[in-house]
Amino acid sequence: MLDEAFTWMGRIKAVEREYGATRFGTDRLLVAANDDPSILEGQVRRPDIATASMHLEGTYIVRVFSEFETALQHFIRAFHIRKPTGAEALVNRVRDRGHIPQADTDAVHRVREYRNVLVHERSKPVTPVTIREATRFLCTFLSRIQRIW
Numbered sequence: 001m002l003d004e005a006f007t008w009m010g011r012i013k014a015v016e017r018e019y020g021a022t023r024f025g026t027d028r029l030l031v032a033a034n035d036d037p038s039i040l041e042g043q044v045r046r047p048d049i050a051t052a053s054m055h056l057e058g059t060y061i062v063r064v065f066s067e068f069e070t071a072l073q074h075f076i077r078a079f080h081i082r083k084p085t086g087a088e089a090l091v092n093r094v095r096d097r098g099h100i101p102q103a104d105t106d107a108v109h110r111v112r113e114y115r116n117v118l119v120h121e122r123s124k125p126v127t128p129v130t131i132r133e134a135t136r137f138l139c140t141f142l143s144r145i146q147r148i149w
Contacts, residue, residue, distance in 0.1 A: 005146035008071035019060035098145035107137035
């Protein structure tokens with residue numbers, strides 16, 4: 001159980017690095033396709049690449065939150081805490097067990113709410129979160145339970 005939180009923080013940061021690599025590749029592909037449209041093969045078209053690029057950060061925010069949520073589920077299991085229904089309750093249950101400051105919890109809920117807009121196409125207005133902010137908020141939360149997990 002030692003270093004479990006650290007391991008999950010590493011997994012979250014790995015997703016952020018993967019986003020950076022994919023962003024780099026997508027940006028380069030768009031430039032190359034503009035310079036030479038013949039490099040695109042099969043069903044891949046420039047508008048498809050542009051759309052993928054436009055949605056890339058949101059896709060990785062969903063992935064990074066998924067890693068975080070799985071980490072919290074592992075924490076709950078490790079301490080034999082009754083698993084709550086839903087991500088909001090899960091975050092709050094871990095907050096209570098880990099005595100995590102409300103500001104850190106609020107930051108995680110910002111990521112969760114933005115993720116919900118992306119995944120569930122909710123019309124509730126929320127402030128977008130960048131992948132860098134999401135990673136920082138989620139890792140900060142996990143770092144608060146590192147001493148007990």
